[in-house]
Amino acid sequence: MFGKYLKKLRENGALIHNITNYVTVNDVANVLLAAGGSPVMADEAEDAREITAICGGLNINIGTLNRNTIKGMVAACEKASELGHKIVLDPVGAGASSMRTETAINLMNRFQFDVIKGNISEIKVLACGKGGAVGVDADINDRITEKNLDKAVEFVKKFACDIKGIVAVTGAIDLISDGKKCFVIRNGREEMSRITGTGCQLSALVAAFITANPEDILGGTAAAVAMMGVAGEIAWENMYRTDGNSTYRNRIIDAVYNMSGEMLDERERYEIR
């Protein structure tokens, strides 16, 4: 199912402009190259505008914001919107500080993102900030489990309707919805949370997948999420006794590099709700 999106990315490529945090930026660049895309980074407003113009998609990650890079994000979003490029928002740390919360909500209110991807607590913050139309189910706390899955699916669908885009909530179980359908994905490993940046890498992959598969943004997003999880599984199988999280980080990107559409098809674990 998801393999075809990966094949298309590998065939057509996708040049992605990333305004992302400086903590994980190198891994973001390498994972894009691993999947068949290409990275560019530029965050000074005037540079960001022009760099976006030569790219196919835009990935905005608010992990280590400053006043100057916020201007760069706005400039890049303006240009990408104007050109009809695909845009992804990763609201890293929304809810943890007012600057992050406000920046994410301002961007969301001002620009039409194709995909907003975060963990459940970040997405809940955005859903509240959007005006409460969606409401946040108090039963959905910081983790999506089999127990609260129905309510979580409902929440994600509602928020996707509200923003008129795709919402991807990642965790032990991943949910990706366009408001009507919701992919429930059960790939990945818990140990991925012991590495910095798998979430940032995923946002960049989502941008590359939807840029290469513009006719099916929901499927492309779900494919990127599944691929990241499958890479985490394969990478774990390749771990030796003395390996730890630093090597695991390398092996995940390596697994993306070596993954074929067929391998993804074989290992993907999803259902549609």
Added chain:
Amino acid sequence: MFGKYLKKLRENGALIHNITNYVTVNDVANVLLAAGGSPVMADEAEDAREITAICGGLNINIGTLNRNTIKGMVAACEKASELGHKIVLDPVGAGASSMRTETAINLMNRFQFDVIKGNISEIKVLACGKGGAVGVDADINDRITEKNLDKAVEFVKKFACDIKGIVAVTGAIDLISDGKKCFVIRNGREEMSRITGTGCQLSALVAAFITANPEDILGGTAAAVAMMGVAGEIAWENMYRTDGNSTYRNRIIDAVYNMSGEMLDERERYEIR
């Protein structure tokens, strides 16, 4: 001896706010995760203040300063001081430029750091800048050896008294003192200096260890220093013929990830003076 501090960190966790240089920031994040802590990075003043508030400890590293991040450091230190959080200062490059020297000394004069960690030349610069009360023994040059060890221990003790905190001087022999006791640690390998960032990683680990062990800051700091050295030793034993410094970097973080309290106890090499 030191294993118990590591166990407590792994049991309780420690969320550490890092304002650190962009050269080694990814390794800093991964080593914190490897040891059982968690990293957050934020350097814009208003963001830094709020992010510090939700963390348990603060790690300030002046490696790639700019005017904006200095404001972030001050804001974070103010908030951390107000909340009684543990704070570590790594005065990277103090003495190499006036901006670095002045920033380190200004921070040190304005805020009460729990630990100041640097190499001997950086610490000497701070000791002089502090007003010369301590004085700097001309016999202690850029390396601490068995030959000048007595004088070095005396110097570190004096400076710790002067700043009313812990001083950690790293090198072939590491010295950690609260002004009364001085741990002399002989773990580690020379090859660690052929990797960028082991010092930056250590500062973050110190912040995590003392945040998880607030009742014994001296012991926690010494434990972090010993652990980094032991990780360097274990990692070196895991090197293959074709491996070099890039792989060594990964294996050190891997060794931290896989280290148990017992392993640390077995390999630690320290004496108290």
Added chain:
Amino acid sequence: MFGKYLKKLRENGALIHNITNYVTVNDVANVLLAAGGSPVMADEAEDAREITAICGGLNINIGTLNRNTIKGMVAACEKASELGHKIVLDPVGAGASSMRTETAINLMNRFQFDVIKGNISEIKVLACGKGGAVGVDADINDRITEKNLDKAVEFVKKFACDIKGIVAVTGAIDLISDGKKCFVIRNGREEMSRITGTGCQLSALVAAFITANPEDILGGTAAAVAMMGVAGEIAWENMYRTDGNSTYRNRIIDAVYNMSGEMLDERERYEIR
């Protein structure tokens, strides 16, 4: 032939100040250490000026420019010029945005770079911007091949004359000229383009090689280019079935770390035109 330049770098060391993009900065630091040099990074103008003063060489890479780091580049170039330090310019993305193009051309017009290193499209942009005296052969497109090699060599020689420095154009075939002689180097592997930052690493290596070999800048630059290519070849031979671009990145730096002058001499593939 090239081994002697590497030996001299390992014997004498070379402290290189890098103002470089934050995407690949960690690899730049580690590759310098791998080759026998040492890295320092500082980009705030006043800090950059003083840090340059204590270094032996300067490496300017415009990959993730902002208004503040441009000031740092100018300050560092001024100081390095004043002190007669070797300076390398890597005009990453020149031609992709006006800010990058203008910054590269302004720096080039204002300062005498010992080496300008880029891919063919970046170098063509600079050659045009310099005033068209050189002219750009329309037959030389985005790749140098055996077919257009004669014209490419001629172009590189002309541009080197024009800037009165060394020009290094990297690609499947690398050309390095001082205006009279042109080294044509055929080391390296195509897979290196699937990793971020091998170009940035090379610029830093060039700075280290010419700082340690000031009496022969052309030879030193060619040696650095050949070494990076040879490292890519050795690293590829060390790849396992499940390895991908992230591990390849580590193995390339590892190969630099383990390379002796003799190994470089044995594997170098060059001709002089």
